[in-house]
Amino acid sequence: MDRSILFVHAHPDDESIGTGATMAHYAAQGARVTLVTCTLGEEGEIHVPALAQLEASQADQLGGYRLIELDRACAALGVADHRFLGGAGRYRDSGMMGTPANEHPRCFWRADLDEAAGHLVEIMRETRPQVLVTYDANGFYGHPDHIQSHRVAMRAAELARAEGFGPAKIYWGAMPKSVLEAGLDAFKDSSDNPFGEATSVDDIPFGTPDDEIAACVDGTDQHEKKVASLHAHATQIPDTSWLYSIAGNFGDEFMGVEYYTLAYGERGPGDGAHGWEADLFSGLDA
Numbered sequence: 341m342d343r344s345i346l347f348v349h350a351h352p353d354d355e356s357i358g359t360g361a362t363m364a365h366y367a368a369q370g371a372r373v374t375l376v377t378c379t380l381g382e383e384g385e386i387h388v389p390a391l392a393q394l395e396a397s398q399a400d401q402l403g404g405y406r407l408i409e410l411d412r413a414c415a416a417l418g419v420a421d422h423r424f425l426g427g428a429g430r431y432r433d434s435g436m437m438g439t440p441a442n443e444h445p446r447c448f449w450r451a452d453l454d455e456a457a458g459h460l461v462e463i464m465r466e467t468r469p470q471v472l473v474t475y476d477a478n479g480f481y482g483h484p485d486h487i488q489s490h491r492v493a494m495r496a497a498e499l500a501r502a503e504g505f506g507p508a509k510i511y512w513g514a515m516p517k518s519v520l521e522a523g524l525d526a527f528k529d530s531s532d533n534p535f536g537e538a539t540s541v542d543d544i545p546f547g548t549p550d551d552e553i554a555a556c557v558d559g560t561d562q563h564e565k566k567v568a569s570l571h572a573h574a575t576q577i578p579d580t581s582w583l584y585s586i587a588g589n590f591g592d593e594f595m596g597v598e599y600y601t602l603a604y605g606e607r608g609p610g611d612g613a614h615g616w617e618a619d620l621f622s623g624l625d626a
């Protein structure tokens with residue numbers, strides 16, 4: 341079987357933060373890895389002072405710059421096939437939930453679901469992914485573009501199935517509560533606490549019980565590519581980011597191991613305490 345996997349993400353940087361090691365892992369294996377990013381990230385922060393005037397309320401050029409950052413990140417991960425949903429600039433970054441950017445006429449949060457899903461079905465028709473990776477219904481942490489990416493990806497898979505070429509397995513990025521627990525302990529006395537005021541994993545708006553996790557992809561041997569892809573997104577992820585400090589505390593494993601729940605399809609053979617699959621294609625290779 342020629343392996344093909346499709347990742348659907350909301351903004352430039354999500355692919356590296358959430359699935360960078362997994363993408364590098366399968367690209368290195370020679371699988372067809374396709375990334376679809378739904379917006380250009382026009383409403384993002386800018387952590388590079390020299391670029392500050394690109395922001396939405398000034399030159400409004402951040403989207404064009406993040407397109408370049410994403411190109412660099414994909415090169416670092418070894419991912420050659422990257423597309424924007426509906427073409428670059430079709431859907432605008434909607435901003436955080438409840439902000440005025442949610443009202444922009446072209447924002448992704450206001451997109452027509454079937455029209456947006458139709459763009460993704462065309463890509464599925466071409467690449468025929470056996471595996472689809474996106475976010476859960478909360479978009480992992482509740483950002484409107486992440487929630488919409490979930491909705492569009494799941495609708496596209498449903499439409500593709502109706503035409504006989506939908507992905508056999510659909511995964512949602514996840515973080516086991518046991519991993520969050522370990523992180524909380526490591527940072528509870530730190531001024532650089534990425535968990536803010538959280539005193540328990542239940543205070544954190546994401547996290548999945550370990551027995552609900554279906555797959556754990558160990559891309560530790562790809563962790564340097566993930567770090568390089570994060571650095572490519574310098575406007576969003578400053579060198580002082582907690583992502584790097586937590587990696588410093590936990591080492592290569594933090595950057596290299598990524599977790600998923602299985603939203604659709606049959607769980608393949610797994611191992612360890614919870615029988616987690618080590619391969620997202622588990623059970624599919626003929």
Ligand SMILES: CC(=O)N[C@H]1[C@@H](O[C@@H]2[C@H](O)[C@H](O)[C@@H](O)[C@H](O)[C@H]2O)O[C@H](CO)[C@@H](O)[C@@H]1O
Pocket residue numbers: 351352353354357381382383384385433434435436483576
């Ligand atoms: C990882 C991710 O989805 N980033 C989004 C997010 O960025 C957040 C936003 O700028 C917020 O104002 C900050 O406080 C927070 O730290 C950022 O993570 O939302 C942006 C606007 O929609 C988006 O461009 C960015 O990619």
Ligand SMILES: [Zn+2]
Pocket residue numbers: 350351354483486
């Ligand atoms: Zn995002």
